[in-house]
Amino acid sequence: xxxxxxxxxxxxxxxxxxxxxxxxxxxxxxxxxxxxxxxxxxxxxxxxxxxxxxxxxxxxxxxxxxxxxxxxxxxxxxxxxxxxxxxxxxxxxxxxxxxxxxxxxxxxxxxxxxxxxxxxxxxxxxxxxxxxxxxxxxxxxxxxxxxxxxxxxxxxxxxxxxxxxxxxxxxxxxxxxxxxxxxxxxxxxxxxxxxxxxxxxxxxxxxxxxxxxxxxxxxxxxxxxxxxxxxxxxxxxxxxxxxxxxxxxxxxxxxxxxxxxxxxxxxxxxxxxxxxxxxxxxxxxxxxxxxxxxxxxxxxxxxxxxxxxxxxxx
Amino acid sequence: xxxxxxxxxxxxxxxxxxxxxxxxxxxxxxxxxxxxxxxxxxxxxxxxxxxxxxxxxxxxxxxxxxxxxxxxxxxxxxxxxxxxxxxxxxxxxxxxxxxxxxxxxxxxxxxxxxxxxxxxxxxxxxxxxxxxxxxxxxxxxxxxxxxxxxxxxxxxxxxxxxxxxxxxxxxxxxxxxxxxxxxxxxxxxxxxxxxxxxxxxxxxxxxxxxxxxxxxxxxxxxxxxxxxxxxxxxxxxxxxxxxxxxxxxxxxxxxxxxxxxxxxxxxxxxxxxxxxxxxxxxxxxxxxxxxxxxxxxxxx
Numbered sequence: 001x002x003x004x005x006x007x008x009x010x011x012x013x014x015x016x017x018x019x020x021x022x023x024x025x026x027x028x029x030x031x032x033x034x035x036x037x038x039x040x041x042x043x044x045x046x047x048x049x050x051x052x053x054x055x056x057x058x059x060x061x062x063x064x065x066x067x068x069x070x071x072x073x074x075x076x077x078x079x080x081x082x083x084x085x086x087x088x089x090x091x092x093x094x095x096x097x098x099x100x101x102x103x104x105x106x107x108x109x110x111x112x113x114x115x116x117x118x119x120x121x122x123x124x125x126x127x128x129x130x131x132x133x134x135x136x137x138x139x140x141x142x143x144x145x146x147x148x149x150x151x152x153x154x155x156x157x158x159x160x161x162x163x164x165x166x167x168x169x170x171x172x173x174x175x176x177x178x179x180x181x182x183x184x185x186x187x188x189x190x191x192x193x194x195x196x197x198x199x200x201x202x203x204x205x206x207x208x209x210x211x212x213x214x215x216x217x218x219x220x221x222x223x224x225x226x227x228x229x230x231x232x233x234x235x236x237x238x239x240x241x242x243x244x245x246x247x248x249x250x251x252x253x254x255x256x257x258x259x260x261x262x263x264x265x266x267x268x269x270x271x272x273x274x275x276x277x278x279x280x281x282x283x284x285x286x287x288x289x290x291x292x293x294x295x296x297x298x299x300x301x302x303x304x305x306x307x308x309x310x311x312x313x314x
Numbered sequence: 315x316x317x318x319x320x321x322x323x324x325x326x327x328x329x330x331x332x333x334x335x336x337x338x339x340x341x342x343x344x345x346x347x348x349x350x351x352x353x354x355x356x357x358x359x360x361x362x363x364x365x366x367x368x369x370x371x372x373x374x375x376x377x378x379x380x381x382x383x384x385x386x387x388x389x390x391x392x393x394x395x396x397x398x399x400x401x402x403x404x405x406x407x408x409x410x411x412x413x414x415x416x417x418x419x420x421x422x423x424x425x426x427x428x429x430x431x432x433x434x435x436x437x438x439x440x441x442x443x444x445x446x447x448x449x450x451x452x453x454x455x456x457x458x459x460x461x462x463x464x465x466x467x468x469x470x471x472x473x474x475x476x477x478x479x480x481x482x483x484x485x486x487x488x489x490x491x492x493x494x495x496x497x498x499x500x501x502x503x504x505x506x507x508x509x510x511x512x513x514x515x516x517x518x519x520x521x522x523x524x525x526x527x528x529x530x531x532x533x534x535x536x537x538x539x540x541x542x543x544x545x546x547x548x549x550x551x552x553x554x555x556x557x558x559x560x561x562x563x564x565x566x567x568x569x570x571x572x573x574x575x576x577x578x579x580x581x582x583x584x585x586x587x588x589x590x591x592x593x594x595x596x597x598x599x600x601x602x603x604x605x606x607x608x609x610x611x612x613x614x
Contacts, residue, residue: 011452014449014453015452015453015456015457018450018453018454019453019457022457022465023465026465026466026468026469027465027468027469134350134598137594137597137598137601138594138597138598140597141541141542141545141593141594141596141597142590142593142594143545143548143549143552143565143589143593144549145548145549145552145565145568145569146548146568146586146589146590149568149572149582149586150586152572152575153575153579153582153583157575157576248458251458252458252459252460252461255458255460255461255464256460256549256552256553259553260552270461270464271464271553274464274467274468274555275554277468282465282468286461286464286465289458289461290457290458290461293456293457293458293461294456294457297456
């Protein structure tokens, strides 16, 4: 288990390193001269030279990369070009907001996802399963902006139950902003709900077809007992991983959902940074997203390996 | 000594092989048991046809503004109503479908071609370059696709070739991985060994022995990836980072329609409904294809 954990940890580090190289080269080197971008096309050459020296742009590229990366690791994320705010503080504040939204999303999709998946598996190929499977299949690929826009149209504009915008006050408490989190929460939950249903169904079907479940039924155990002791224990194993993976998906969904609902999270911050070509902010937010994504993938692997010893030896 | 009986059994084997129903017949039989998939496939093909010939037969020019008839609800003159500039929503959706198919389709095609080639070479030769390439792809796969797309677009700028490139780059690693895993198991099979012993050229082994056996999987993979590509292209359009106005991109239309919902809901309902229908149809079709090619289990 220790070897497995270390190997996976090494992979996370490798991912982080390559992603940082990618983000650095895409944002710093390719788009041209940062100094010209900040000061404008008609800036005096001496002013450009001064800014380059100040930003360290006159050094060789690999030195720039190393100093950039080490600054990132120790938390010196620089100052935002467009807002002059400290990037670390800005991003961390937004991270808290995104975390709250993700939490609401998870609460909306995980319990019903597992429940419906198991129900569909037990009613395999009956009409109830057909309905659940086909509906989830249909929802699995619907973009968040389509479901979100439809939800806003129905619940915010027509029925006026929830607010259409989730532009919350900074520092507002979780309970206070909860009504504003419901619609974006449902939006990010729907895609993942479908995914969790489908995966839970297929893993439960697999377990139901095994010899040991059949013999448990045949030796006369009560169905409820077989369900708890034989089926669920094994079927929920992959589900743990699926949930961890779906949280990684959630992060991608957050970018669009937050922008749709004007919710001040990390995803919307990234889009803001992109539209203002605010390089330090683009770098910090995208590095953070990569980090969260790969760490949640890491935990998915570790939990799975812990629950299912066979994986460790592969 | 018993050479003749061997010959006889070999002949019988050939007979058995010839008596087996053709692969296509089996696929057709399985397909007939998937009514949802057939329905999805028909809708999908209808969309494809619309993307090809639609722009030629639309009732209005998608850019033609008609201020006198702005924000008109659906009617016989304008099936899906008109937008804030008096443009015909129906025509804009149809012309927009071409963009979706063109960007998503050519991006996916590029990803499949390059990915499959890399996967084939990497899996067939193995070695250090295979190891390095696969690690690199694993890393790329563990970055959220939408993030990668956004960062790439910052650099190359939102243009049509840029979007195609982004789609191709995003989906190339997964295609390569799928291809490689199939090649790894296929190259150990007897018929490939036999072809090698017969002294066949590498190109023959690749194109006649290995690739035909991967077609089904690549078709399923490719069509699944294509529905993701539609998702991605439309999402980027919605964010304003894809195709730029006044293009009739679906995501862009939905974004512009948000502000008009309370007075002109049709501006939102029809593009949102259309893209949902296309994605649902593509999903049903892909799921059906998977059942046709892999009847057992068959769920990923």
